[in-house]
Amino acid sequence: MQKNATPHVHTYDAQGRMTCCTLEEKIQVKSGPPQLQPHSDDDGHDHDHEGDATHSLWREYLPAIVSFVLLLSGISLEYWLKAGWFTGWIRVVWYLAAYLPVGLPVLKEAIGAIRKGEVFTEFLLMSIATVGAFAIGEYPEGVAVMLFYAVGELFQTAAVRRAKGNIKALLDVRPDQATVLRDGQFQEVKPETVQVGDTIRVKPGERVPLDGILLGESAASFDTAALTGESKPRSINTGEPVLAGMVSSESVVEVKVTKPFGESSIARILELVQNATARKAPTELFIRKFAKIYTPIVVLLAVLLIVVPYFAVSDYVFRDWLYRALIFLVISCPCALVISIPLGYFGGIGAASRNGILFKGSNFLDLMTKVNTVVMDKTGTLTHGVFKVQKVEVAEEAFPENEILLLAAALEQHSTHPVGKALITYADEKKIDWKKATVSEVKEIAGHGLTGQVNGKQVMVGNTKLLTKFKVSFPPALDAEVDTIAVVAIGGKYAGFVTIADEIKPDAKQTVADLQRAGVRELVMLSGDKDAVVQKVIAALGIKQGFGDLLPEGKVEKVEALKRDNPGRVIAFVGDGINDAPVLAVSDVGIAMGGLGSDAAIETADVVIQTDQPSKVAMAINIGKATRRVVWQNIGLAFGVKAVVLVLGAGGLATMWEAVFADVGVALLAILNAVRIQRMQF
Secondary structure, X not given: OOOOOOOOOXXXXXXXXXXXXXXXXXXXXXXXXXXXXXXXXXXXXXXXXXXXXXXXXXXXXXXXXXXXXXXXXXXXXXXHOOOOOOOHHHHHHHHHHHHHHHHHHHHHHHHHHHHOOOOOOHHHHHHHHHHHHHHOOOHHHHHHHHHHHHHHHHHHHHHHHXXXXXXXXXXXXXXXXXXXXXXXXXXXXXXHHOOOOOEEEEOOXXXXXXXXXXXXXXXXXXXXXXXHOOOOOEEEOOOOEEOOOOEEOOOOEEEEEOOXXXXXXXXXXXXXXXXXXXXOOHHHHHXXXXXXXXXXXXHHHHHHHHHHHHXXXXXXXXXXXXXXXXXXXXXXXXXXXXXXXXXXXXXXXXXXXXXXXXXXXXXXXXXXXXXXXXEEEOEOOOEEEEEEEEEEEEOOOOOOHHHHHHHHHHHHOOOOOHXXXXXXXXXHHOOOOHHHOOEEEEEEEOOOEEEEEEOOEEEEEEOHHHHHHOOOOOOHHHHHOOOEEEEEEEOOEEEEEEEEEEEEOOOHHHHHHHHHHOOOOXXXXXXXXXXXXXXXXXXXXXXXXXXXXXXXXXXXXHHHHHHHHOOOOOEEEEXXXXXXXXXXXXXXXXXXXXOOOOHHHHHHOOEEEOOOOOHXXXXXXXXXXXXXXXXXXXXXXXXXXXXXXXXXHHOOOOOHHHHHHHHHHHHHHXXXXXXXHHHOOO
16 A cells, blocks of 8 residues: 655746646745755845845735726726726727736736647636627726636635645744754854764754754753644653754753754655645545536537527627627636635645644545544553553561662662663652662563562562562462552562553543544554553543554454454554554554654654644544535535526626626635635634
């Protein structure tokens, strides 16, 4: 199964303008060609970005403003003031001057498309209709059609600019400078010159320029809002990954660089989101195919509308029927569909990325709305994936809790097992000074635990099999414990045990409820943890089905079995994106949790949730449904209004002004409706 998006290739002319005209390409070009290098002001010319932006906007709006002023003044002179001199060639030139600023670009687009073999485009329809309107003397209508079309384009540009806003914000989070340690001193350099293995320094309030791991002796706090949408600062411990775009919240930190600038997580995310439009949703594909068939049929019907009445109507007037045909052409333009539908999907992708959810394409945004079965991993998805001590049970007063913890932690410092690390962390939290203990004769017995001398006492820490091996008696009830336990024996006697478990995430239970409200009929948990632990977790969360003791291939088999049992299931698998790569690939929608820094997640998953919050899965479904709802509203609006006005136009009951509303007016409404997605709160 191939799930990676095909790179979207664009070409640019000498001035940096894109030589294409589909909406996806327009979406790219509105913010220029994709830039994966940091911006630099050190290029030998002055930078007045605010002035440049204002100048660009003024140049963008000027043709429409000129056309509007000339059209409005022309109509005022002709119909309201009834100026006697406003006739003949003066009237023609006046309206022609109003037409050319907005009409000339469309005429050029129509000619360019014809040269490429794309004859039946909206540009051709607009050109025929407006030139025809001029030919029969309906100058204001001809100008109005092009003016409103130009206004529609401006609205589209503004909508696209808003949709690109959060992606552009990601571009802005990449710093221009990095403070790197070289020759014993920190110096500022461009991020792309920093090598893997270099140490960089980040001051409070500064953004991390490259991916790396945190150095130092203590944890540090980082603002990750630009990457994940989380408002709450994240605490990162020494040795844990720090990603480009994070902001150091409180202290000066040092980071050892693990990836070059071009391969940082932020660069991959930008590429992922910018290429997301390359994967079309079925609705988009249908509308594009439909428009290619629909447009030539409409042109043919317009021609027949002129020709057929000549043989069927006794009082045939060519000018009247030509006017009706021109109205018919204007109404029939598929602008509202071919612009607003892809824009709706792009808005959905933008809204999702603003909330820390990355869709690899609008097809997955569409598919999320059909998900009825969600299969979830346990460790790292619904639980934190970090073992913590839950309770300490002592056998008798002869073995105080603090002594058990001191001896166990001192011995476990020689183990790399997660259980041992959890014991040491808990002892540190209790401020037990186990580091001063004298430890000797340490032996690790595989699958059992550790033995050794601590402060002159014989200590054993492990599972019940360890105590059985050394013939130390213990309560039989310990074998029935669901959670992982570390049993402790001191001086050959059972002293007590420590319960260690993985904590359920705070929003895990809410996630289950949210998914059920979102229309998910079945929730299944698959885990490599022991089945007794899985059953305990699903009971706590209200999930009906769960399977434990599964290897990665076992998870794949379970998902495939679910598909066989009911072919109507649309399955989303939610996992960590690394160990679960095979099952992410075989599911209908693969969702990687907390996969921001994971190459496997980016490559394998269809949807990447940048935080560790499982509740974002339900949010992804809701964003998909909101997007689909808006898209179908646009389709219904466009077809409904056009159908009514087409009938009225063919019957001579609609003028060019109604035609303008049916075409450009509906397109404007559809664009505004599509923009609504980005304002929604999920």
